[in-house]
Amino acid sequence: MSYTKSxxxxxxxxxxxxxxxxxxxxxxxxPRIQKKAVVVLSNNDGCVISRSTEAKILGIKMGEPYFKVKDLVKKNKVEVFSSNYALYGDISRRVMRVLRTFSPKVEIxxxxxxxxxLSFIDEKGAEEYGKEIRSRVLKWTGIPTSVGIATTKTLSKVANHIAKKEKAGVVYLNKDIDERLKKFAIEDVWGVGRQLSKFYYKNNIKNAYDLKNVSNYWVKKGTNVLGAKTAMELRGVPCIDLQIDQEKRKNCCVSRSFGRKVTEIEELEESVTTHCLNAAEKIRADDQLAKTITVFVRTSPFDKSKKYYSNSKTIDLPIATNNSLELIKNATKALSEIYVKGHRYQKAGVILTGLKDEKESQENLLTPLMDNKSKSLMKAIDYTNSKYGRYAISIAHAGLSKGWKMRREHSSKIDTASFDSLPIINI
Ligand SMILES: [Mg+2]
Structure with missing residues (x-):
């Protein structure tokens, strides 16, 4: 399809x-769950964080604790899944890759x-282009989307909201804008949180149209610069730029709650080692090195029968690294300093900070950088894991038992880092 330039x-x-x-x-x-009511639960199977339309119709609310809807789930044979973030992350990257084929300017x-x-698209072509985006994403990734198009980010959020509500697929907000805004509740406007909407209601601003028509002076005085920007954007004046440059992360945190309480240092070591491996893999993928590593542990703040314990230890690495072995060595040392016997630990984690680009980092003449041998070992590990499934290769310390692993009773166990689980889509 070709589109006339705007x-x-x-x-x-x-x-x-x-x-x-x-x-x-x-x-x-x-395929079995295509038309069924489906919900996905948060970490440790706590709350409902995603619902199919069928589940919404049953009255299952967003964010509702799982135990509260258990009866409803049972009665209606709702399919329940534990969250599988490895899978969602991989599918997300595929969706974003498809979106980049439509415009060089994409903000994830x-x-x-x-x-x-899409400023390069002609007025008349905009809706058609939106439809093309939907169908290509669906065809290439299998994921259904809704598209809202407008002159500002805030208005495109409104348009998207309407597209979802009306199941329109694509909404291009270029006419009857005021009529639409009058029906758009103030708390649903992008950037208006719970606190701010309370303030607006008090001042008789109940919908997006009301906010559009207040004076800049008033809104700036009553809220802040961001509030004023939202009002401007509702008027069609772009104030919030697209953030296109993908900034590299400044730190990398990997932590998990244990499925059950952990008491022994060996088990904590296993978990900290696995977190190190994950964190190291992440920063290697971005060609980054870490200058400091922090390990933290804590018991449950809700366990009233025991005294709460929480501690962390940070180690400045003599030389920035992304070598898993080096990081694990330091993490284990840090852990041994904060581990106190007798506690029932609920969570452990690893944070890598002081991240910098591998290419920019100055070589330290006194200490050799990661030698080539271990560098190629790390590369081999990353490659094998991406090809044959996460944890295909691991470090012995990471253990095989994983008795502490997060509760994920309903996990679909699909890992798109594994070749065998890749979906086959017929085009
Ligand atoms: Mg969504």
């Missing part, structure tokens, strides 16, 4: 949002949402 310089921003993203990811690999806003600059 002659007017009118801004056009599309917000592409995946529909019930986590549920859609689970459905990719499970969250795991399932992205803003795309």
């Amino acid at each position: 002659t007017s310089k009118r801004n056009k921003i599309a917000l592409v949002d995946c529909n019930s993203f986590y549920v859609s990811c689970e459905r990719l690999f499970n 806003y969250s795991i399932d949402e992205a803003f795309i600059d």
Whole structure:
């Protein structure tokens, strides 16, 4: 398809949002649950964090604790999944890659949402282009999306919201804007949190249209610069730029709650080692090195029968590294300093900070950098794990028992880092 170039310089921003993203990811690999009510639960199977349309109709609310809906789930044979973030992350990257084929300017806003600059598209072509985005993402990744297009980010959020509500697929907000804004509740406006909407209601601002028409002076005085920007954006004046440069992360934290309470240092070592491996793999993928490593442990703050214990230890590494073995060595040392026998630990984690680019880092003449041998070993580990499944190669210390692993009773166990689990899509 070809599109005429926009002659007017009118801004056009599309917000592409995946529909019930986590549920859609689970459905990719499970044809049996296509039309069924499905929910995905948060870490440790705590709360409902994604619902299929069928589950929404049953009255299952977003964020509701799982135990509260258990009866409803049982009665209606709702399919329940523990969250599988490795899977969702991989599918998200695929979706974003497809979106980049539509515009060089893409801001990844969250795991399932992205803003795309479509200012180069003609007025008349905008809706058609939105439809093309939807169908290509669906065809190439299997994920259904909704697309909202408007002149500002805030308005494209409104358009997307309407597209979802009306199941329209694509909404291009270029006419009857005021009528739409009058029906748009103030608390649903992007950037208006719970606190701010309370303040607006008190001042008789109940919908997006009301906010659009307040004076800049008033809104700036009553809220802050961001509040004023939101009001401007509702008027169609772009104030919030697309953040396109993908900044590299400044730190990398990997932590998990244990499925059950852990008391022995050996078990904590296993978990800290696994977290180190994950964190090291992440920063290696970004060609980064870490200058400091922090290990933390804590018991449950809700366990009233025991005294709460929480501690952390930071080690400045003599030389920045992304070598798993080096990091594990230091993490284990840090752990031994904060471990106190007798506690029932609930969580352990590793944080890598002072991250910097591998290429930019100055070689220290006194200490050799990671030697080539271990560098190629790390590369081999990353490659093998990406090809044959996460943890195909690990370090002996990471242990095989994993008795502490997170509770994920309903996990689909799909890992797209594993070749055998890749979905086959017929085009
Ligand atoms: Mg979504």
